[in-house]
Amino acid sequence: MPDPSSIADLPTPSLLVERPVFDANVAAMAAVHPGPALRPHVKAFKSTALAGELAAVGHHHFCAATIREVEGMAAAGLGTDLLLANEVLDARRLGALVEQGHRVTTAVDSEETVRAAARGGVREVLVDVEVGMPRCGCDSADAGRIADLARVAGLEVRGVMGYEGHLMMTSADKKAGAVEAAMARLLAAHDVVGGDIISAGGTGTYAVNVWATEIQAGSYCLLDTDYASLDSPFEIAVSVLGTIISVSAKGWAVADAGLKAFGMDHGNPTWPGGELFYCSDEHTTLLDPDGVLRVGDRVRLHPGHLDPTVARHEQFWVVDGDDVVDCWPIDLRHW
Amino acid sequence: MPDPSSIADLPTPSLLVERPVFDANVAAMAAVHPGPALRPHVKAFKSTALAGELAAVGHHHFCAATIREVEGMAAAGLGTDLLLANEVLDARRLGALVEQGHRVTTAVDSEETVRAAARGGVREVLVDVEVGMPRCGCDSADAGRIADLARVAGLEVRGVMGYEGHLMMTSADKKAGAVEAAMARLLAAHDVVGGDIISAGGTGTYAVNVWATEIQAGSYCLLDTDYASLDSPFEIAVSVLGTIISVSAKGWAVADAGLKAFGMDHGNPTWPGGELFYCSDEHTTLLDPDGVLRVGDRVRLHPGHLDPTVARHEQFWVVDGDDVVDCWPIDLRHW
Numbered sequence: 001m002p003d004p005s006s007i008a009d010l011p012t013p014s015l016l017v018e019r020p021v022f023d024a025n026v027a028a029m030a031a032v033h034p035g036p037a038l039r040p041h042v043k044a045f046k047s048t049a050l051a052g053e054l055a056a057v058g059h060h061h062f063c064a065a066t067i068r069e070v071e072g073m074a075a076a077g078l079g080t081d082l083l084l085a086n087e088v089l090d091a092r093r094l095g096a097l098v099e100q101g102h103r104v105t106t107a108v109d110s111e112e113t114v115r116a117a118a119r120g121g122v123r124e125v126l127v128d129v130e131v132g133m134p135r136c137g138c139d140s141a142d143a144g145r146i147a148d149l150a151r152v153a154g155l156e157v158r159g160v161m162g163y164e165g166h167l168m169m170t171s172a173d174k175k176a177g178a179v180e181a182a183m184a185r186l187l188a189a190h191d192v193v194g195g196d197i198i199s200a201g202g203t204g205t206y207a208v209n210v211w212a213t214e215i216q217a218g219s220y221c222l223l224d225t226d227y228a229s230l231d232s233p234f235e236i237a238v239s240v241l242g243t244i245i246s247v248s249a250k251g252w253a254v255a256d257a258g259l260k261a262f263g264m265d266h267g268n269p270t271w272p273g274g275e276l277f278y279c280s281d282e283h284t285t286l287l288d289p290d291g292v293l294r295v296g297d298r299v300r301l302h303p304g305h306l307d308p309t310v311a312r313h314e315q316f317w318v319v320d321g322d323d324v325v326d327c328w329p330i331d332l333r334h335w
Numbered sequence: 336m337p338d339p340s341s342i343a344d345l346p347t348p349s350l351l352v353e354r355p356v357f358d359a360n361v362a363a364m365a366a367v368h369p370g371p372a373l374r375p376h377v378k379a380f381k382s383t384a385l386a387g388e389l390a391a392v393g394h395h396h397f398c399a400a401t402i403r404e405v406e407g408m409a410a411a412g413l414g415t416d417l418l419l420a421n422e423v424l425d426a427r428r429l430g431a432l433v434e435q436g437h438r439v440t441t442a443v444d445s446e447e448t449v450r451a452a453a454r455g456g457v458r459e460v461l462v463d464v465e466v467g468m469p470r471c472g473c474d475s476a477d478a479g480r481i482a483d484l485a486r487v488a489g490l491e492v493r494g495v496m497g498y499e500g501h502l503m504m505t506s507a508d509k510k511a512g513a514v515e516a517a518m519a520r521l522l523a524a525h526d527v528v529g530g531d532i533i534s535a536g537g538t539g540t541y542a543v544n545v546w547a548t549e550i551q552a553g554s555y556c557l558l559d560t561d562y563a564s565l566d567s568p569f570e571i572a573v574s575v576l577g578t579i580i581s582v583s584a585k586g587w588a589v590a591d592a593g594l595k596a597f598g599m600d601h602g603n604p605t606w607p608g609g610e611l612f613y614c615s616d617e618h619t620t621l622l623d624p625d626g627v628l629r630v631g632d633r634v635r636l637h638p639g640h641l642d643p644t645v646a647r648h649e650q651f652w653v654v655d656g657d658d659v660v661d662c663w664p665i666d667l668r669h670w
Contacts, residue, residue, distance in 0.1 A: 065617045087580040112630040134620050136581040136589050245422040246471040254471050260646050264600040281642050282400045285469050295447040307616050311595050314669050334649050
């Protein structure tokens with residue numbers, strides 16, 4: 001690994017984080033949801049170094065989507081209160097962390113996942129409730145039964161969680177009402193389940209979800225073009241740096257950052273300098289009708305979807321202007 | 336890393352290769368393009384262990400899309416004749432391999448890339464010619480000038496390459512004619528450039544491209560749902576194994592293999608068992624109107640695009656029926 005001090009020295013493709021923008025995003029969220037009112041979701045950035053930056057401003061409880069993420073956070077000394085906001089059927093790796101003294105809570109939504117948690121050595125759970133998005137979570141009316149099963153199995157039930165992911169991009173005029181209706185289902189479950197925690201929300205609903213005791217947002221600190229379309233104080237701090245390796249007199253230029261450097265489920269990345277034609281594995285063809293780009297130029301492309309983009313890279317290069325000021329390993333990738 | 340002997344013991348998500356299907360695909364290609372008539376493209380599978388299987392049937396010349404791929408192949412003892420079928424502006428890592436005794440050739444399509452190759456210590460090049468796809472490659476009429484520049488810079492010009500990637504999915508009745516027209520541009524360049532090599536083609540055109548001296552195909556050995564739509568002897572050998580972690584009485588079930596386990600640029604993966612509803616980061620929701628799926632069931636999902644799917648995983652688990660018979664590390668990821 002080189003030790004570049006300038007963006008010009010970075011290999012490409014490289015994933016960049018603009019330090020001032022990142023700091024502003026983190027501060028904006030902490031002003032609304034300080035300390036444990038935010039449970040940052042590490043799935044968005046998969047980096048214990050970045051998580052450490054959030055801990056430094058007071059967020060010490062984290063959530064995760066994979067066992068590997070939980071393990072990495074614990075190993076990095078960030079295991080004060082880790083929530084696996086997901087169901088697992090083999091919880092032994094989580095139980096091993098509990099055994100080592102880390103506080104690990106997992107989501108359960110069925111008899112099978114309750115049994116798996118108990119069998120694996122996990123001691124604390126949240127009942128995951130489906131609040132309108134067709135994914136995991138039990139029916140609100142079934143949450144009490146799941147909590148009872150968990151308690152019978154010897155598990156501590158800390159409360160409930162429910163992710164209103166289907167409302168992240170809802171238009172601003174309808175969002176608060178839609179989130180209230182979704183949270184009504186979670187609160188009804190909580191009335192029966194009990195516990196201190198009502199965990200929900202994300203970058204798209206953090207401002208209107210006033211019912212959750214903690215918000216599970218992660219993307220806010222780096223953002224992407226999808227979330228940037230929302231009216232929020234957050235700005236895009238992340239980009240993929242590419243080098244122009246080929247220029248055609250026919251009106252296009254080719255950067256060496258292709259779709260293997262991006263999550264493509266929200267469509268193509270965006271090139272602030274003009275129109276992006278298409279991506280292939282290791283190339284992105286940019287339209288350059290006026291022949292402005294030269295071989296060797298650097299371009300920055302903004303990902304449509306942060307989380308799967310981050311998961312394709314080995315590190316964030318943290319930059320301030322043209323200076324490389326830090327390198328954060330993306331150490332929570334894979335499963 | 337566990338050492339599972341049965342698919343039932345694999346963690347999920349896991350990337351699977353069906354050994355008998357892989358072997359049949361490899362044999363089918365080798366029958367048409369034996370030995371050096373095929374230059375397998377490691378970008379498709381990013382694994383030196385898999386490349387070793389292709390070397391075992393006689394393919395000892397490989398091509399690659401990234402410097403990391405070339406380095407890994409050389410380190411694995413597969414450096415007999417490595418082509419970086421891509422342009423680079425910093426060729427020093429390639430030059431270091433040449434210095435170590437590996438044969439490394441790189442593509443050039445401009446004065447800048449010629450200079451970079453010479454400066455970096457590469458000694459052999461192919462002139463990359465644009466044959467209809469708006470990406471890298473010089474104009475056919477400019478190929479002689481590029482070759483001259485390369486020779487003046489002290490480089491050996493081994494021939495030409497051109498990738499007719501825009502024709503991979505062309506309908507069968509039009510494909511041969513379209514490939515012939517594209518290859519006419521490459522052959523015209525070759526007439527001026529000289530050299531022994533005319534490198535072109537891919538999994539979608541291997542059967543009709545009779546003008547290239549070697550075919551750059553890689554996807555054929557594993558395939559994906561996109562290439563499977565073509566009429567070819569190749570079948571899908573690759574899938575992502577997921578576990579059903581949640582089932583809803585409302586008619587869906589959730590697998591723990593989400594879009595972070597797939598390349599999504601060709602759209603959603605395919606579930607042979609029924610209709611796939613949607614993918615999120617770590618989940619895929621499957622429609623299950625008849626309530627067939629149970630928590631704990633295993634499902635296999637076929638990727639739409641092989642190459643970026645492979646790049647998301649740490650290893651292939653090679654299976655034969657329900658037995659895990661091998662593990663091939665995906666060691667050529669990143670850049």
